[in-house]
Amino acid sequence: MNETVDILKNHRSIRKFKDERLDGETVRELVEAAQSASTSSYVQAYTIMGVTDSAKKKALSEISTQSYVENNGHLFVFLADYHRHYELSKDKGTPIAYDKTEQLIVGTVDAALAAQNLAVAAESMGLGMCYIGSLRNDMAKVIEILELPKGVIPLFGMVVGKPDHAGSRKERLPFDVIYHENEYKPVEDVKGSIDAYDKEISEYYKERSDGRRDDAWSDQVIGMLSKKQRLDVDAVIKGQGFLGQ
Amino acid sequence: MNETVDILKNHRSIRKFKDERLDGETVRELVEAAQSASTSSYVQAYTIMGVTDSAKKKALSEISTQSYVENNGHLFVFLADYHRHYELSKDKGTPIAYDKTEQLIVGTVDAALAAQNLAVAAESMGLGMCYIGSLRNDMAKVIEILELPKGVIPLFGMVVGKPDHAGSRKERLPFDVIYHENEYKPVEDVKGSIDAYDKEISEYYKERSDGRRDDAWSDQVIGMLSKKQRLDVDAVIKGQGFLGQ
Structure with missing residues (x-):
């Protein structure tokens, strides 16, 4: 660009x-x-x-x-x-x-x-x-x-x-999860994208930690927010x- | 730069x-x-x-x-x-x-x-x-x-x-007003800088409005915050x- x-x-x-x-x-x-x-x-x-x-x-x-x-x-x-x-x-x-x-x-x-x-x-x-x-x-x-x-x-x-x-560089949530147009997208409409992202992040951690860590994005942030x-x-x-x- | x-x-x-x-x-x-x-x-x-x-x-x-x-x-x-x-x-x-x-x-x-x-x-x-x-x-x-x-x-x-x-481009507060080091500067220590800035902003408005407006920065923001x-x-x-x- x-x-x-x-x-x-x-x-x-x-x-x-x-x-x-x-x-x-x-x-x-x-x-x-x-x-x-x-x-x-x-x-x-x-x-x-x-x-x-x-x-x-x-x-x-x-x-x-x-x-x-x-x-x-x-x-x-x-x-x-x-x-x-x-x-x-x-x-x-x-x-x-x-x-x-x-x-x-x-x-x-x-x-x-x-x-x-x-x-x-x-x-x-x-x-x-x-x-x-x-x-x-x-x-x-x-x-x-x-x-x-x-x-x-x-x-x-x-x-x-x-x-x-x-x-x-840490991958961000997919574009369609973060960007909405004219109306707010219900979570179920982007659940597929979030699941795919979770898999990707889990792989990223697994690779970087020699398999010692494999938490998905949603587990990680929900764990953090629940404290x-x-x-x-x-x-x-x-x-x-x-x-x- | x-x-x-x-x-x-x-x-x-x-x-x-x-x-x-x-x-x-x-x-x-x-x-x-x-x-x-x-x-x-x-x-x-x-x-x-x-x-x-x-x-x-x-x-x-x-x-x-x-x-x-x-x-x-x-x-x-x-x-x-x-x-x-x-x-x-x-x-x-x-x-x-x-x-x-x-x-x-x-x-x-x-x-x-x-x-x-x-x-x-x-x-x-x-x-x-x-x-x-x-x-x-x-x-x-x-x-x-x-x-x-x-x-x-x-x-x-x-x-x-x-x-x-x-x-x-609207001029910002002088560097020494916004940037402090190790301890918070009391307002009286930067009052001279703020006064000079107020004069500058007042001139800026006067010039842009053919003299119809000449409010200084501090008058403008205090007026706004007091509402x-x-x-x-x-x-x-x-x-x-x-x-x-």
Whole structure:
């Protein structure tokens, strides 16, 4: 198609990096690409936190239980952020509220659009990256480590750096499962596609693990969703002033 | 830098399109680029709905109050979606729950990462695009029009097509306001940057509107945030089975 679409379609998560820090110019280039993403009604309700302090990186890697949160070229944490707007509105005498579900969605979408631009920019430069959703294993602790004020929530991290392994592209659900037109397709209409996909993913794992693992996609994600994880996220977010109280 | 970073940094929203529909191959290419984005724990908790039916497009444009929701090359609606996982888990006898804040964040982030890949792919092909957050003006009505089952919420739309105007790049907040390192910068530390930015944005509007408009960024977004809009989003999302009840 074209070079950019090729980059998008060749994405793979990288979890092992060469021991080289990104320089300031590269970080700036990545953040500026992130900032260029669309933002809801121009609100720019996010902040990107770079973490280079080794004690903080270590503490965050303990929350995520992933060593690559400590060992990478650069660690970013993406924050939904209304603190700035709130402080500015106080100065103007009309404090705004951000405690409705609408603002949580806006801040989360704004941060995610910026993050994905950063991911694409990094991969276009030959860097590797991986999202770190596991910072939500203990969101309260992340807030403490990064000393985040009210109005700010740490949504996820991203590690970026020079890849030290090739990574492998993980096949996505078939097009007809994800893309619907004009009306929502009942699951039974795409069950055949999901079953075929399950077989394919099971083969992929079998091959990569010398037969030690062969879980299908649906078993894997249903197993994950059936664990009642991160039940504290709601209370922590509310503690930061979101979702009413 | 490189072609992809140039595309990212040159983003501008397009709100007027030539009267040409995207062909099926282009739609597929865009959706496959979207699907290649990262997804939390492989869960793929989203669906992309294309809307080509003219009555449905008209109805959605009335919700958003934007004519370009009706007149474009293609209209996409991005859905956070656990319906598929729920149905599959029922078949396996262990129904999953998606009613915690964690799952709302995962579905919203998954959909937004996919959407941003789609946006970048479209721009790389010379197409224009604009996000349609205003579908949340009446989320219940969007659910009705698209007949979305429980477990599915329409987060935002995106129009794509051949641009019929140049658009203009809107300057973002200065780098030092958005990017923090190791600790969160208090607003007073970046107030000078925000003030300079406000002046710049005010000039931008003055120039584009022949002096009829000169609102600074902070006035504009604080004005917007002070309106208590979309208060129904919370109840609608809960009605779809999210955020507990």
